[in-house]
Amino acid sequence: MNRLARMAVARRNLGRWHWTDIAAYAYLALGVVLMFGPVLWLGISSFKTQAGLLEFPPSLLPMSQKEGRVEGHAQPLPLFEVTMEDGSKRVLAQVRRIGIQAQMVDPANPGQSIRVPIDKRTPVREFKLATENYTEPLERFAFMRFLWNSVFVTAVATLITLVINSMAAYALSIYEFRGKTAVMLMVIGTLMIPITIILVPVYLVITELGLVNSLWAVILPGAATPTGVFLLRQYMLTLPRDLIEAARMDKASEWQIYWRIVMPLAMPALAVLAIFSIMWRWNEFLWPLAVLTKTEAYTLQIGLNAFQGELQTQWHYLLAMTVVTLLPVALVFVFLQRFITTGIANTGMK
């Protein structure tokens, strides 16, 4: 607490507050609300019941109307706090509503029916996490399938990306060969070609390969990333050449040098690329949207989008599935936050 208090009043020159310090902290406080707020709100809302979500104005916490079992009624009845004519308050269960009157019973005395004007009752509410928002769509819809597709695409694509890009980077950093400049120019030249402008012809290539609606259609086109080659090559250039010479002396083959010596040494760069690849693949949207038309092949992002089109009114499922979609990335962020940010700042890639 003490540290927190000191943190809150820290300033540049002890004893003197410049207005810019105050403005800076105000801006940061606003930033926390604005940046964290929406996702936090999404997370809280995902635990509300369908009825709770339709409330306006919305309640902060997931509250729902308390229900009670009453003898003689098969279904649990909603509980209300009722202000009686004499001013006293009682908790009653509502059997049905007839116009502006509600037919209610006392749970303790279920035989007697009481008529109450509806404006004299307020729902009894309790804190309740609607975990069924999460469990039901996983059973009723193909979300497990989408989740698996996304995990498969992300893992395999990242693996391929790491292998083929590091091989190219190895060739471009360790060897001198004819055509090296041409290849380098090509890599740099394609650095900025986005998939958006070759959407149609890549679709043709995928069709020709017979891969439409297969997960490989999502995995393969983005596997060779010029950014990845560039990043790895820059790193491999810094590795000591003597090490490779020594390995050659020891009769190690070029392939062994690549994966036994260079790859382990390039681990930091590979880790950066792996994290980025995971991020790219997990979040990818436009290309899977174009090439995957069968529900079984949907990735989580496409599934979620299709879901929101079909079930616009079923926000309780939609919000829960959105949380499921953002969770892996959120976890990656929590554990690797500092690493990711320095990686981006130093390589300028995303």
Added chain:
Amino acid sequence: MASDAPIPAAPSERVGAASFFAAPLAVLMRLIDWPMQVLQRLIGERRMAYVFLLPNLVFFSLFVFLPLIINFIFSVTGGAGLFPSERPYVGAQQYAYLFDCGSFLDPSSCREDHFWRGVSNTARFTVFQVTAMVLFSLLTAVVLNMKIKARGFFRAVYFFPVLLSPVVVALTWKWILQRDGLLNAAITSLGGERILFLVDPSWAMFWIVFVSIWAHMGFYTLILLAGLQAIPADLYEAAEMDATPRWRVFWRITLPLLWPNMIVVIVLALIRGVQTFDEVFVLTGGGPGTATLMVVHYIYETAFANQVQNFGLAAAASVVLGVVLFALTLAQLAASRRKGAA
């Protein structure tokens, strides 16, 4: 880009994430070892470079170069076929169709009015978004560079939306902006009227700009922050000795030295702005009407989503988009060269 900066060696315990991939990799590599040794004996050590390059080049040519060529062929051929052999040559007809306009200032006077709606929306979106993005990320970077406490925490706060997927970003904000959403609850509690944010065209445009800035600002902030930290501290110390006012320090020292990073941010934001699709598609679906329809959205619809798939027209539109992006990329290269010189 800034790729020529050396990558800092990561502390070893942070590499843990990569070890997930290390095991399957090791098995794969061992399997390839023997054929590779045979190959090396056949072609010699030096030519192994080509072997290492091969897989990457195969992917490159299959999914980048070949498509670039096919894209051009598509754009000068017509018909409904997907395969070039089924498509008759039509010359510049697709382009002529795209550019058939009564007045270029009025999208509704064009034959392909959705394309021009997309162009006009994308242009407006990009201008607003880049301006606001640069200003806000500069402000944020400057604040985060101050001697504030819990700097790491605040940096993380501004950065984390960068990792979220466009679908998640769009759905989060849709939830807040809808008729019964949090924002309308706040407005009514202050005595205002509910606003249909995503149904009113000008509000929809405002919100896609806002949401896009929300989602990507952290990335640009980080580039500017790296630039701010590269400014030598003694310049500021000297300014403090002379009791120079802070705004002047900012104008005379910070901004000029940060300029190369600013250019990189502007160009990258421009390139991204022109390519905007995902968030907008999920948030507004291009609507209301065509108020937030983007060029990439038009290409996607023309090629894949419409009843009649018109690959030729979509390819021609891609070529136009490609030319714009190419110009922006050249600007970026020029900018990064200047950055290197500075």
